[in-house]
Amino acid sequence: MGYFRENIEKAKGYEPGFQPELTRQGRVVKLNTNENPYPPSPQVMKVLAKITAEQLRRYPDPLGSAFRQAAAEVNGVQPDHIMCCNGGDELLRIAFQAFCDENRPVAYPVPTYSLYPVLANLQNCKAIEVPFDSEFNLPAKLAGTGAALTIVCNPNAPTGSFVSVDELASLADELAGVLLIDEAYVDFAEANCTALVKDFDNVIILRSMSKGYCLAGLRFGYAIAKPDLIAGLMKVKDSYNVDAVAIAVATAAIKDQQYFKENVEKVKRDREELTEQLRALKFEVSKSYANFVLAKSKNCKASEIYDKLVQRNIYIRYFDLPGLSDKLRITVGTKEQNDKLISALKEILSN
Numbered sequence: 384m385g386y387f388r389e390n391i392e393k394a395k396g397y398e399p400g401f402q403p404e405l406t407r408q409g410r411v412v413k414l415n416t417n418e419n420p421y422p423p424s425p426q427v428m429k430v431l432a433k434i435t436a437e438q439l440r441r442y443p444d445p446l447g448s449a450f451r452q453a454a455a456e457v458n459g460v461q462p463d464h465i466m467c468c469n470g471g472d473e474l475l476r477i478a479f480q481a482f483c484d485e486n487r488p489v490a491y492p493v494p495t496y497s498l499y500p501v502l503a504n505l506q507n508c509k510a511i512e513v514p515f516d517s518e519f520n521l522p523a524k525l526a527g528t529g530a531a532l533t534i535v536c537n538p539n540a541p542t543g544s545f546v547s548v549d550e551l552a553s554l555a556d557e558l559a560g561v562l563l564i565d566e567a568y569v570d571f572a573e574a575n576c577t578a579l580v581k582d583f584d585n586v587i588i589l590r591s592m593s594k595g596y597c598l599a600g601l602r603f604g605y606a607i608a609k610p611d612l613i614a615g616l617m618k619v620k621d622s623y624n625v626d627a628v629a630i631a632v633a634t635a636a637i638k639d640q641q642y643f644k645e646n647v648e649k650v651k652r653d654r655e656e657l658t659e660q661l662r663a664l665k666f667e668v669s670k671s672y673a674n675f676v677l678a679k680s681k682n683c684k685a686s687e688i689y690d691k692l693v694q695r696n697i698y699i700r701y702f703d704l705p706g707l708s709d710k711l712r713i714t715v716g717t718k719e720q721n722d723k724l725i726s727a728l729k730e731i732l733s734n
């Protein structure tokens with residue numbers, strides 16, 4: 384017998400996008416992990432500079448009450464509808480542990496976030512993958528899988544597509560199990576599903592501070608759901624799942640809504656410009672509601688373009704997966720980064 388459970392022994396594990404060493408970052412154009420290209424709010428840096436030894440000596444507030452309060456105000460709910468998490472990824476792990484096992488499958492439309500099958504495997508639960516159509520509409524079959532947990536990533540990664548709030552309300556209504564709506568990228572969309580939490584006792588919304596709030600390094604996200612669901616999820620989390628520094632910093636970030644809104648508008652404007660520039664190079668780019676675009680090259684293999692960009696120290700994301708192997712996912716960077724990418728693509732495609 385090996386040391387590990389059989390499914391862990393066999394598992395490949397999640398493969399995060401490449402992170403170049405900090406010292407090399409100046410020379411690298413990094414558009415591969417959907418980070419925000421801009422720094423967090425100046426309020427964040429002020430709070431960080433004022434962290435005291437006492438805050439570090441003591442255990443943190445297990446509920447992250449300061450953040451809960453601030454996030455509740457921003458989302459128009461009560462604090463008991465919020466649970467703080469060590470990144471949105473922790474909420475996903477907690478949800479798998481809370482709702483899924485050998486007899487309680489998960490279901491989600493594909494292609495989508497590649498962490499879901501990894502978590503299903505770790506939890507030893509069956510994953511029912513229901514394909515999107517070519518326009519990434521919500522598959523009707525998703526309502527009838529009988530899964531204990533259904534996940535819809537909205538906007539979806541890596542497609543950038545968006546399913547309407549009405550469609551997700553209908554899905555929540557039809558499902559017997561829980562519907563987790565992964566809104567990690569919703570800051571860059573035109574609508575969100577927070578209102579569904581008021582009407583449905585089976586809806587959990589995932590939010591991340593990594594994208595719209597420029598805090599991927601901090602590891603902070605949160606759940607929005609009815610208090611009964613939140614209380615159940617709390618039983619599964621580590622007691623001190625978010626640390627004192629993270630609570631203080633994330634609270635400062637979510638309170639600075641003016642900085643947040645200006646930043647998001649900038650990224651959205653640059654996303655539209657990048658989309659046009661890629662289309663001018665004959666890429667097929669569908670409308671994105673996230674901080675990345677998915678581009679299909681008609682004239683050159685996606686994997687070849689990826690390799691040639693790496694040679695030029697430009698990192699984007701290539702997935703050798705069904706439905707994605709002819710496409711490239713590109714994070715919206717600063718104007719300068721986007722321009723460097725476009726110049727490199729022009730050179731690669733002209734050879």
Ligand SMILES: Cc1ncc(COP(=O)(O)O)c(C=O)c1O
Binds near residue numbers: 565
């Ligand atoms: C679809 C999706 N959901 C959730 C997350 C988790 O984000 P984080 O753990 O950084 O909050 C990510 C991160 O890239 C994501 O792409």
